[in-house]
Every structure is written in C-alpha cells, then in structure tokens.
Amino acid sequence: xxxxxxxxxxxxxKRERRKQARPGELLAAALDLFVEKGFAATRAEEVARRxxxxxxxxxxxxxSKEELFKAVVRDxxxxxxxxxxxxxxxxTGSTAGMLRQFMTLWWVRVGATKASGITKLMLSxxxxxxxxxxxxxxxxxAPGQALIRRILQRGVDSGEFRPIDLQYGVYSVLAPMIFLLxxxxxxxxxxxxxxxxxxxxxxxxxxxxLLNGLCRAPSSTPPSLKKTxxx
Amino acid sequence: xxxxxxxxxxxxxKRERRKQARPGELLAAALDLFVEKGFAATRAEEVARRxxxxxxxxxxxxxSKEELFKAVVRDxxxxxxxxxxxxxxxxTGSTAGMLRQFMTLWWVRVGATKASGITKLMLSxxxxxxxxxxxxxxxxxAPGQALIRRILQRGVDSGEFRPIDLQYGVYSVLAPMIFLLxxxxxxxxxxxxxxxxxxxxxxxxxxxxLLNGLCRAPSSTPPSLKKTxxx
Amino acid sequence: xxxxxxxxxxxxxKRERRKQARPGELLAAALDLFVEKGFAATRAEEVARRxxxxxxxxxxxxxSKEELFKAVVRDxxxxxxxxxxxxxxxxTGSTAGMLRQFMTLWWVRVGATKASGITKLMLSxxxxxxxxxxxxxxxxxAPGQALIRRILQRGVDSGEFRPIDLQYGVYSVLAPMIFLLxxxxxxxxxxxxxxxxxxxxxxxxxxxxLLNGLCRAPSSTPPSLKKTxxx
Amino acid sequence: xxxxxxxxxxxxxKRERRKQARPGELLAAALDLFVEKGFAATRAEEVARRxxxxxxxxxxxxxSKEELFKAVVRDxxxxxxxxxxxxxxxxTGSTAGMLRQFMTLWWVRVGATKASGITKLMLSxxxxxxxxxxxxxxxxxAPGQALIRRILQRGVDSGEFRPIDLQYGVYSVLAPMIFLLxxxxxxxxxxxxxxxxxxxxxxxxxxxxLLNGLCRAPSSTPPSLKKTxxx
DNA sequence: GATGAATGAGACTTCATTCAT
DNA sequence: TATGAATGAAGTCTCATTCAT
Numbered sequence: 001x002x003x004x005x006x007x008x009x010x011x012x013x014k015r016e017r018r019k020q021a022r023p024g025e026l027l028a029a030a031l032d033l034f035v036e037k038g039f040a041a042t043r044a045e046e047v048a049r050r051x052x053x054x055x056x057x058x059x060x061x062x063x064s065k066e067e068l069f070k071a072v073v074r075d076x077x078x079x080x081x082x083x084x085x086x087x088x089x090x091x092t093g094s095t096a097g098m099l100r101q102f103m104t105l106w107w108v109r110v111g112a113t114k115a116s117g118i119t120k121l122m123l124s125x126x127x128x129x130x131x132x133x134x135x136x137x138x139x140x141x142a143p144g145q146a147l148i149r150r151i152l153q154r155g156v157d158s159g160e161f162r163p164i165d166l167q168y169g170v171y172s173v174l175a176p177m178i179f180l181l182x183x184x185x186x187x188x189x190x191x192x193x194x195x196x197x198x199x200x201x202x203x204x205x206x207x208x209x210l211l212n213g214l215c216r217a218p219s220s221t222p223p224s225l226k227k228t229x230x231x
Numbered sequence: 232x233x234x235x236x237x238x239x240x241x242x243x244x245k246r247e248r249r250k251q252a253r254p255g256e257l258l259a260a261a262l263d264l265f266v267e268k269g270f271a272a273t274r275a276e277e278v279a280r281r282x283x284x285x286x287x288x289x290x291x292x293x294x295s296k297e298e299l300f301k302a303v304v305r306d307x308x309x310x311x312x313x314x315x316x317x318x319x320x321x322x323t324g325s326t327a328g329m330l331r332q333f334m335t336l337w338w339v340r341v342g343a344t345k346a347s348g349i350t351k352l353m354l355s356x357x358x359x360x361x362x363x364x365x366x367x368x369x370x371x372x373a374p375g376q377a378l379i380r381r382i383l384q385r386g387v388d389s390g391e392f393r394p395i396d397l398q399y400g401v402y403s404v405l406a407p408m409i410f411l412l413x414x415x416x417x418x419x420x421x422x423x424x425x426x427x428x429x430x431x432x433x434x435x436x437x438x439x440x441l442l443n444g445l446c447r448a449p450s451s452t453p454p455s456l457k458k459t460x461x462x
Numbered sequence: 463x464x465x466x467x468x469x470x471x472x473x474x475x476k477r478e479r480r481k482q483a484r485p486g487e488l489l490a491a492a493l494d495l496f497v498e499k500g501f502a503a504t505r506a507e508e509v510a511r512r513x514x515x516x517x518x519x520x521x522x523x524x525x526s527k528e529e530l531f532k533a534v535v536r537d538x539x540x541x542x543x544x545x546x547x548x549x550x551x552x553x554t555g556s557t558a559g560m561l562r563q564f565m566t567l568w569w570v571r572v573g574a575t576k577a578s579g580i581t582k583l584m585l586s587x588x589x590x591x592x593x594x595x596x597x598x599x600x601x602x603x604a605p606g607q608a609l610i611r612r613i614l615q616r617g618v619d620s621g622e623f624r625p626i627d628l629q630y631g632v633y634s635v636l637a638p639m640i641f642l643l644x645x646x647x648x649x650x651x652x653x654x655x656x657x658x659x660x661x662x663x664x665x666x667x668x669x670x671x672l673l674n675g676l677c678r679a680p681s682s683t684p685p686s687l688k689k690t691x692x693x
Numbered sequence: 694x695x696x697x698x699x700x701x702x703x704x705x706x707k708r709e710r711r712k713q714a715r716p717g718e719l720l721a722a723a724l725d726l727f728v729e730k731g732f733a734a735t736r737a738e739e740v741a742r743r744x745x746x747x748x749x750x751x752x753x754x755x756x757s758k759e760e761l762f763k764a765v766v767r768d769x770x771x772x773x774x775x776x777x778x779x780x781x782x783x784x785t786g787s788t789a790g791m792l793r794q795f796m797t798l799w800w801v802r803v804g805a806t807k808a809s810g811i812t813k814l815m816l817s818x819x820x821x822x823x824x825x826x827x828x829x830x831x832x833x834x835a836p837g838q839a840l841i842r843r844i845l846q847r848g849v850d851s852g853e854f855r856p857i858d859l860q861y862g863v864y865s866v867l868a869p870m871i872f873l874l875x876x877x878x879x880x881x882x883x884x885x886x887x888x889x890x891x892x893x894x895x896x897x898x899x900x901x902x903l904l905n906g907l908c909r910a911p912s913s914t915p916p917s918l919k920k921t922x923x924x
Numbered sequence: 925g926a927t928g929a930a931t932g933a934g935a936c937t938t939c940a941t942t943c944a945t
Numbered sequence: 946t947a948t949g950a951a952t953g954a955a956g957t958c959t960c961a962t963t964c965a966t
Contacts, residue, residue, distance in 0.1 A: 019950070038359070040271050044936065054952050059937065123417040124355035128272045162443075167427050168436040175410035175437075179402060182409050186357045186364075196398055205399040206406070212393075213444030275961060276928095285927045290962065481929065500821075502733050506957065516931050521958060585879040586817035590734045624905075629889050630898040633872065637899070640875050641868035648819045648826075658860055667861040668868075674855075675906030737940060738949095747948045749942085758940065931963075942952080 023061050025051040027075045030068050035117025035185075039069060039125050039132070070135055076115040078139040084109070085147055095155035099173070100207045102151060107203055111180055120185035123178075148173050176206040254292050254302075256282040261303045266348025266416070270300055270356050297360070304363055307349050312374045315340070319378060326386035330404070331438045333382060338434055342411055351416035354409075379404050407437040485523050487513040489537045492530050497579025497647075501531060501587050501594070532597055538577040540601040546571070547609060557617035561635070562669045564613060569665055573642055582647035585640070610635050638668040716754050716764075718744040723765045728810025728878070732762055732818050762818070766825055769811045774836045777802070781840060788848035792866070793900045795844060800896055804873055813878035816871075841866050869899040 029050035033042040044065050048058040062068040084105070091098050110116050119140075126133035152169045155161035180199055260281035264273040275296055279289040293299040315336070322329050341347055350371075357364035383400045386392035411430055491512035495504040506527050510520040524530040546567070553560050572578055581602075588595035614631045617623035642661055722743035726735040737758055741751040755761040777798070784791050803809055812833075819826035845862045848854035873892055 022950090041359075043934085053950095055936090056938085056952055057950075060950070063937095065936070123413055125269070126417045128269050164440075165436060168433055169440075171410065171428065171433060172407070172437060172440050175406040176403070178413050179406035179409050182354055182413075186354045197402065202399055202402060205396060206403060209395070209400075209403050209441065209444065211444050213440065213442050274959090286961090287927050287963085288925085291925075296961065484929085503821075505955085515929095517957090518931055518959080519929075522929070525958090527957070585875055587731065588879045590731055626902070627898060630895055631902075633890065633895060634869070634899060634902050637868040637872035638865070640872050641864060644816055644871050644875075648816045659864065664861055664864060667858060668865060671857070671862075671865050671903065671906065673906050675902065675904050736938090748940090749948050750946080752941065753947075927964100927966085929963105929965095931961100933960100935959080936957095938956080939954100940952100942950105943948100944950095945948085 022051075022053070022057070023071075026053070026058060026061055026068070027072055030072050031076060031114055031118070034069065034072060034121055035114055039065075039121055039129065044068075066129070066132060069132060070139075073118055073136060073139060076118055077110065078143065080109070081143045085143070088147060088151070095151060095158060095160045096207075096211050098151050098154070099210070100204075102148070103173070103177070103203050103207055104200075106177060107180070107199055111177065111184070111199060116181055117185055120181045123181070124186075145170050145174070172210060176203070253282075253284065253288070255306075257284070257289060257292060257299070258303055258306045261299055262307055262345065262349070265300065265303060265352055266345060270296075270352070270359075275299075300356070300360070301363055304349060304353065304367065307346065308367065308371050311340070312371075312378075316374070316378055319382070326382060326389060326391045327438075327442050329382050329385070330441070331435075333379070334404070334408070334434050334438055335431075337408060338411070338430055342408065342415070342430065347412055348416060351412045354412070355417075376401050376405070403441060407434065484513075484515070484519070485533075488515070488520060488523055488530070489534055492534050493538060493576055493580070496531065496534060496583055497576055501527075501583055501591065506530075528591070528594060531594060532601075535580055535598060535601060538575075538580055539572065540605065542571070543605045547605070550609060550613070557613060557620060557622045558669075558673050560613050560616070561672070562666075564610070565635070565639070565665050565669055566662075568639060569642070569661055573639065573646070573661060578643050579647055582643045585643070586648075607632050607636070634672060638665070715744075715746065715750070719746070719751060719754060719761070720765055720768050723761055724769055724807065724810070727762065727765060727814055728807060732758075732814070732821075737761075759822075763822070763825055766811060766815065766829065769808065770829065770833050774833075774840075778836070778840055781844070788844060788851060788853045789900075789904050791844050791847065792903070793897075795841070796866070796870070796896050796900055797893075799870060800873070800892055804870065804877070804892065809874055810878060813874050816874070817879075838863050838867070865903060869896070 026047065030042070030047045033047055033050065036042075042065075044058055045055045047068070048055045051058070058068070062071060087105075088098065088102070091101070110119070122133065122136045126136070148170045149166055152161065152164070152166055152173075156163055156166075180202065183197060184199075257278065261273070261278045264278055264281065267273075275289055276286045278299070279286045282289070289299070293302060318336075319329065319333070322332070324332075341350070353364065353367050357367070379401045380397055383392065383395070383397055383404075387394055387397075411433065414428060415430075488509065492504070492509045495509055495512065498504075504527075506520055507517045509530070510517050513520070520530070524533055549567075550560065550564070553563070572581070584595065584598045588598070610632045611628055614623065614626070614628055614635075618625055618628075642664065645659060646661075719740065723735070723740045726740055726743065729735075737751055738748045740761070741748045744751070751761070755764060780798075781791065781795070784794070786794075803812070815826065815829050819829070841863045842859055845854065845857070845859055845866075849856055849859075873895065876890060877892075
C-alpha cells in the first residue's frame with residue numbers, strides 16, 4: 001500500500017495527525033472489505049465502521065463509493081507503476097531473465113498480496129460498473145500490458161525470441177496471471193481438496209513453458225495455423 | 232443447456248405441458264440474465280417476465296434467488312463430458328494435433344457459446360457460494376482437467392513432449408481458456424479501445440507457443456506467425 | 463381533481479378496485495402535503511402514509527418524487543385545460559364579459575381550491591427544481607397565457623379594446639392572479655389582523671379597473687408609451 | 694441593506710475590527726445566498742465560506758440556520774420608508790404622475806436591486822416562519838400600502854380618479870409589483886423562451902392600463918360592480 | 925396453481941450541528 | 946474566539962419476498 005497509516009498517535013497536534021491518517025485507514029478497511037465481499041456487496045457504512053469512523057466521515061474523504069474504489073486501486077496497484085516500471089528500464093540481463101523476473105515480482109507484489117483481490121473483483125463486477133471498468137483498464141491494464149510488450153519487444157529485437165505477434169504474446173503472459181488470480185480468489189477457496197498448485201512453482205514452470213514450449217525438439221513444428229483466422 | 236425450452240405456446244390444452252416446462256423456461260431465462268448482468272444485478276422480476284410468468288410464480292418453483300442460481304448452474308454444466316471424452320479416446324494423430332483440436336473444439340463448443348457464461352459466472356460468484364463452487368469443481372473442472380492430463384501424458388509417453396510436470400502442464404493449457412473467458416465476459420465489454428483479440432487466432436497462437444515456446448532456440452523455428460503484428 | 467377515488471370498496475375484485483384507486487389517493491395526499499409544506503420539505507414516506515400505503519407502493523405508481531409532483535400538476539390543473547379552453551371557444555358575449563368570466567372562473571376553479579397551492583409552490587421552489595419549473599411553464603403557464611392572449615386579441619380585433627401590446631396585456635391580467643395566490647398562501651396566513659380582502663370582490667374590482675382604468679374621463683391620455691409592441 | 698459589509702480586510706491590527714464586522718459579513722453572505730438559492734438549498738458552510746469564516750464560527754453568532762434567516766430578514770428590510778415617504782409629502786404634480794413616479798422609483802430602488810430578493814424570500818418562506826411574516830407585514834407591507842393609499846386618496850379627492858374602493862385600489866397597484874418580483878426571482882429563470890418582459894416598459898404599460906383601462910371609450914362603464922358582488 | 929400489488933429493510937448520500945483542539 | 950473534523954439523522958429510491966385474491 002502506498003499510504004502509511006499510523007492510527008495511534010497521542011502527540012499535541014492529535015487532530016491533524018488523525019486527519020493525515022484517515023484516508024489510509026479508510027483505504028485499508030475498504031481494500032479488506034472489497035476483496036472479501038466484492039464491490040456491490042460492500043456497504044459504505046461497514047467500511048467506515050472498520051476504519052473506526054462514522055458513515056459521514058467516509059464521504060468527507062471520498063465523494064462516493066466509486067471514488068473510494070478508485071482510490072483503493074491507485075493506492076494498491078497503479079500508484080506503484082512508476083517505480084516498478086523504472087526497475088525494468090535499467091535491466092541488463094537476458095530477456096528471458098527479464099520475463100522471469102517480471103512474473104516473479106508480480107506474484108510477490110500483487111498476486112500474493114491483498115491487491116490481487118482487486119483484480120479478481122474487476123473480473124467479477126466490471127460489467128456492472130462500466131465506469132470502474134474503464135478506470136481500471138486505463139489505470140492498470142494498459143500500463144501493465146505496455147510493460148509486458150516492452151519486454152517481449154526487447155526479446156524480439158535482440159534475437160532472443162522468435163518474431164512473434166506482440167499482442168498475442170502479451171496475452172500469453174497475461175493468461176497465467178489471470179489464471180492464478182482465479183485459482184486464488186474464485187475457485188481456489190474450495191477447489192478440489194488437494195492444494196496441488198504452488199504459485200511460485202507454477203510461475204516458474206509457466207515461464208519455462210513460455211520460453212521453451214512443451215515440445216522436446218525444434219521438431220517439425222507444424223506450419224501452425226493454416227486455419228480459421230476468422231474475424 | 233440440458234433443458235429444452237419452448238416459451239412460446241399458450242394453447243388451451245397445452246396448459247399442462249406448460250406447467251411441466253415452467254422450470255425449464257425459468258432456468259433458461261435466468262441463465263441468459265445471469266450471464267448478461269451477473270447475479271446481484273439480475274432482478275427476479277426480469278427473470279420471470281422473460282420466462283413469461285409472474286414474479287410470484289418464480290418463487291413458487293425456486294424458494295429464493297440463490298436457489299434459482301444454484302439450479303441454473305446445475306442445469307447448465309454437466310452432461311457434455313461423456314461425449315467429448317469419447318472423441319479423444321479414439322484420436323490417432325500426433326499429440327500436438329490432439330492438443331490443438333482439444334482447444335479448438337473447446338472454443339467452438341463452450342468458449343464461443345452461452346455455456347461459457349456459466350463458467351465466467353462461477354469465477355465471479357464462486358466465493359459467495361462455496362457449495363456451488365465445490366459442485367462445479369467436481370462436476371466440471373475435474374473431468375476437464377483429467378482429459379487434458381491424458382493428452383499431455385500421451386505426448387510425454389510418446390516422446391513428443393518434454394517430461395514436464397503434468398499438473399502444471401494442465402494449468403498451462405487451462406490458463407488461456409480462462410483468459411479468453413475473462414476477456415469475453417468481464418473485461419471485454421470495455422477492454423482496450425481496439426478489439427484486438429480474435430479468439431480463434433489467439434488459441435492457435437497459444438497452442439503454438441505452448442508447443443514451441445517463445446525462444447528462437449537451437450531449432451529451426453517455424454515461420455509460424457508472420458501475421459498481424461498489430462500494435 | 464381529475465381522478466375519481468373510491469377508497470372504500472369490499473366487492474369481489476377488491477384488489478383491482480384498490481389498484482384503480484391508488485393513484486388518486488396518492489395524488490390527493492401529495493397535493494395536500496405539497497401545498498402544506500412545499501416540495502422539498504415533503505417526504506415521500508409521509509405522502510405514502512397519508513394515502514395509507516407503504517413507502518414502496520408510492521414508487522410503484524410514481525417513479526420519483528418529481529414525477530409525483532408532475533402528476534399532481536396534471537391532475538389538479540393542466541388536465542382541465544382542454545375543457546376550460548373549450549368553454550371560451552364558443553363564448554358569444556362581449557370581450558369585457560369574457561375577461562370577467564375568465565378571471566371569475568379561474569378563482570372558482572383554481573384560486574379558491576387547493577390547486578392554487580401548487581402555483582404558489584412553483585413560485586417558491588422553481589429555482590431549486592429547474593426541471594419542474596420547465597414542466598410547469600410548459601404545461602400550465604403557456605396554455606394559460608395563450609388563452610388570455612386570445613381573449614385580449616378578440617377585444618382588440620373587435621375594437622372593444624385599445625390596440626395594446628398583447629404580451630404586456632397578458633401580464634396585466636396575470637398580475638392580480640399571482641397577487642391573490644401570494645395573499646392566500648404566503649402573506650395571507652398572518653397578514654395584518656384584518657382580513658380585508660375578499661377575493662371575489664378583488665377580482666371584480668380588478669376586472670373593472672383593468673377595463674376602465676382608474677381615471678374618471680378618457681381625458682387626455684398621456685402619450686405615455688407608444689413603444690415596443692414586441693412579439 | 695442596513696449593515697455595511699467590508700468582507701475583504703485581513704490586516705493584523707484589524708483583527709478587532711473584523712470581530713465587530715463578523716455578524717454583518719455573515720448576514721451579507723447569507724442574504725446573497727438565500728436570495729440566490731432559497732432557504733433550504735443554502736448550505737450553512739457556504740454562507741460561512743463566503744463570509745470568510747469557518748462553519749463553526751457561523752454557529753457562534755447564530756444558534757441555528759433558522760435564526761440566521763430571521764436575522765437576515767430583520768437586518769435587510771426596514772429603514773427606507775421614512776426617506777421614501779418624505780419625497781411624496783411634497784409632490785406637486787398630477788396624481789397620475791405621482792403614481793407613475795411611485796412605481797418607477799420602487800423598481801429602481803427595490804425591484805431592480807438585491808433588496809427585492811428579500812421580498813421574494815418572504816413570499817416563499819413566510820408560511821414556514823409565521824413570526825417573520827408578521828414582522829414583515831408590520832414593518833414593510835403596512836407602511837408601503839399606506840403610501841399607496843395616500844396617493845390614491847389624493848387622486849380621488851382631487852377628482853382625477855373615479856371614486857374607487859381604496860383598499861382594492863391599493864391591491865391593484867401592488868399586484869404588478871409582486872408580479873415583477875415573481876418573474877424576476879421565481880419563474881424568470883426559465884420562464885418562456887423569450888425574455889419578453891422589460892420591467893421598466895411593463896411598469897409604464899401597467900401604469901397606463903391602471904389609469905386608463907383596456908377599453909377604448911369611457912363608454913357606459915357597465916354598472917358591473919359597485920363592489921361586493923362576492924361569489 | 926398463478927398473480928401482481930404491497931411491503932419494508934436497507935443502500936447511498938447530504939448536511940446542520942457539535943466539540944476537542 | 947475560531948476552527949474544521951466528525952457525527953448521525955434523515956431523505957430518496959430499490960428490490961427480494963409475501964400473500965390476498
């Protein structure tokens with residue numbers, strides 16, 4: 001989370017301190033509840049109560065429930081992009097290593113944290129809240145995909161990767177991330193009895209497959225697709 | 232869908248027939264609406280109206296909106312596996328071709344149809360209905376994964392595939408399917424500005440990547456996709 | 463009021479009877495309360511309670527408080543215009559008599575009834591509810607002024623009246639009507655101690671003044687205004 | 694307005710001066726806003742902000758929003774009559790001219806200024822504040838009407854006017870004034886499409902009609918009503 | 925069985941008023 | 946005295962569910 005909340009302060013300027021901390025406390029409470037119950041099912045009053053304030057106070061800091069949600073997204077995810085992107089600006093290793101690091105860090109920073117719940121939430125409720133969906137698309141999806149695309153482009157440019165279609169390549173990287181979120185938040189909670197998926201291992205395996213494919217040899221790869229290409 | 236709905240009949244003698252058909256008509260209407268708007272946003276009255284009955288009648292057959300939802304999922308997801316599995320029992324080509332066919336057929340029969348909405352619906356609402364999630368896991372996910380596993384096993388056994396971890400391999404295949412559903416039902420409505428993803432092409436590309444990886448490799452990388460290169 | 467409400471019925475099709483009567487009962491309750499407390503200060507629930515139904519029922523018949531108000535206006539005033547206008551289509555007497563009849567009937571049918579409260583209400587709250595103001599302007603003011611204008615035009619055409627500016631003439635007729643409403647609903651409640659204004663007498667006197675002026679003779683009418691004649 | 698407001702001073706030593714001026718500044722801000730938006734729609738915080746103080750300070754000086762309203766009306770309506778009355782004590786022209794001057798000056802000094810908002814405000818809110826209405830009646834309406842009555846009496850005495858009922862004559866003069874206020878503050882915002890009413894012209898026309906009537910000839914004024922004729 | 929009018933809890937949001945600083 | 950963060954009652958509107966007909 002971006003905000004640093006220090007709810008327990010007893011110094012002289014107590015009121016001011018509280019005011020500084022309020023948004024962070026509300027954001028934290030909102031993140032918890034949104035992830036736990038979804039956007040529509042989370043009641044504004046409950047967010048306020050969990051943050052230890054009254055209903056009215058919530059609206060003092062966030063003009064509507066939707067604005068609160070946007071703030072949560074910014075605080076949990078999109079606010080970090082500048083830093084995260086910067087790390088890759090200066091990456092010097094192989095592009096394969098870069099892709100591995102991207103997915104690994106994504107898991108550590110988003111997938112494994114509460115922030116991942118936000119993405120799952122969008123998957124679930126986007127269609128009912130078009131404005132939020134647009135916001136998320138613009139604030140999170142677009143920058144994220146841009147970064148993936150830059151990595152793939154680098155691999156193609158350097159000759160490390162085959163000259164693939166970039167957009168579909170991006171989706172190939174995205175798919176396992178979405179899959180993990182789905183496991184964790186939707187099916188995972190009660191999927192099978194066997195917890196047979198260790199995310200870190202899955203990501204490693206996924207990167208491996210992504211880079212090298214399932215096939216043993218270069219083989220006589222079929223001329224892939226002479227089919228559909230329907231529109 | 233398993234139920235056969237014939238909503239447009241009102242002749243005198245057909246009254247009894249109608250009574251028999253009621254639950255099916257309600258289920259069909261509910262499926263449409265749940266897929267279209269999600270669980271919370273679907274109003275009971277609208278389901279009833281689309282089924283051609285009154286609100287009261289809906290509650291005559293389903294004691295609550297939740298029960299209706301459960302019934303929809305139960306009614307719409309099983310029964311296809313026996314047939315689909317059988318087709319692969321007798322497959323004779325290469326395992327690469329088998330995998331390609333599996334995903335292609337999945338798209339044609341599930342991904343591209345209304346049935347896909349049910350899966351998306353589970354993704355969205357599973358956490359609110361643990362009982363349903365378990366049911367879905369057992370009835371749909373397990374058989375589906377078993378089939379994928381059999382295909383991969385065949386490839387490994389025949390030496391076509393590298394000796395990968397089977398379970399993670401299954402997830403590698405599953406991920407793009409989930410991703411497509413997500414595109415179609417959740418983010419799709421407003422994702423990007425450009426509808427830059429053609430499912431059939433994506434699946435083909437995905438299978439290609441799955442089989443051969445992104446890396447140029449030692450290999451004579453197939454000229455697989457010299458297409459689109461859209462931006 | 464246009465609606466005929468018969469709240470007390472015990473015949474077989476009781477429910478249907480109630481349904482017929484509901485809008486009228488709600489309209490009557492709303493009229494009372496709007497006149498008594500104004501638009502903004504009238505709570506929807508109170509309207510419902512006075513009509514003997516629950517909050518939800520009100521919104522079953524009128525989709526919003528504003529729509530309820532519009533319905534009240536139509537029911538109390540503008541719905542009568544067709545009939546009222548018709549009466550003047552066939553008027554055969556002098557235009558002076560016509561004008562006298564117009565104002566007299568206005569008092570009997572609107573000014574002296576609860577409907578007058580609606581006009582007063584618009585005077586008070588129009589600026590806070592622009593949509594309602596526009597509605598009232600279009601539905602009530604415009605037709606009313608059109609009728610007045612027709613009367614004045616008739617007088618001018620027949621030579622009974624001086625060739626006055628029609629629009630200002632309309633306002634001359636309107637002013638005492640507004641004045642009466644103001645007396646009745648705003649200042650009247652506690653104006654002075656002496657109820658020194660009898661509306662019917664005021665109207666008669668006003669018509670007289672309107673027709674003949676205050677001056678004793680035709681005198682040397684000052685060349686006062688040979689102006690505008692706009693419109 | 695009686696209070697002199699100097700809202701824009703914040704120098705160090707002027708602190709004490711400010712304190713004295715506070716109530717006046719608040720009253721001025723409140724007057725502006727009440728006239729502009731009405732009582733209910735004016736928010737306490739906005740009044741405070743416009744006066745350059747905080748919300749808390751407003752309640753330091755006025756115990757509630759209602760009290761503030763009363764104070765505004767009390768502060769804004771008296772004091773002008775002595776001067777205005779004096780002007781007419783010494784009037785020497787014709788009574789017709791006197792009446793014309795009275796209405797013209799009223800428009801210049803009241804109707805066209807912010808003061809007119811107070812009267813409109815009384816019209817709107819009087820029924821909710823009976824005490825204020827009584828106060829206004831006594832302090833403003835009564836003296837105003839007395840002046841009009843004196844003018845009419847003068848006309849009758851001198852033989853310029855017909856021997857009309859004085860009280861109703863007063864109301865005939867009052868009506869167009871009220872009408873103008875109504876136009877300006879209530880309906881005006883969206884009345885008609887065309888701003889077809891120029892107050893000065895209207896007043897002139899009104900005076901003309903008042904003096905000479907609509908009818909062409911002195912005619913045989915119908916024996917219509919030598920008053921009462923009620924109902 | 926079928927209907928649909930009626931219900932009322934509950935959601936979001938506003939804002940006059942309070943009170944610790 | 947002045948502040949402004951905090952409160953919470955109140956308002957409009959929705960919708961799953963009930964029940965008299």
